[in-house]
Amino acid sequence: xxxxxxxxxxxxxxxxxxxxxxxxxxxxxxxxxxxxxxxxxxxxxxxxxxxxxxxxxxxxxxxxxxxxxxxxxxxxxxxxxxxxxxxxx
Numbered sequence: 001x002x003x004x005x006x007x008x009x010x011x012x013x014x015x016x017x018x019x020x021x022x023x024x025x026x027x028x029x030x031x032x033x034x035x036x037x038x039x040x041x042x043x044x045x046x047x048x049x050x051x052x053x054x055x056x057x058x059x060x061x062x063x064x065x066x067x068x069x070x071x072x073x074x075x076x077x078x079x080x081x082x083x084x085x086x087x088x089x
Contacts, residue, residue, distance in 0.1 A: 012053050012054070015049055015053040016050065022043070026038055026042055026043060
């Protein structure tokens, strides 16, 4: 059974593809027209979108991993804190 791909991964994948397509399209059009002005607007906009998606994805993954680790190690971590300090923090 194939596991369904997470929505955030789909977003990240599509934005990465879109960024690549815009870069390739820009390079082709610059080569054909010998005009560099589109780079001043298109490239920064697309890479800003990619940076936002990347930051969101990694923040989401971090939060999910924190929850998983608390579920797995929560009791052990609380016991270790009690051993070192005499109380649970």
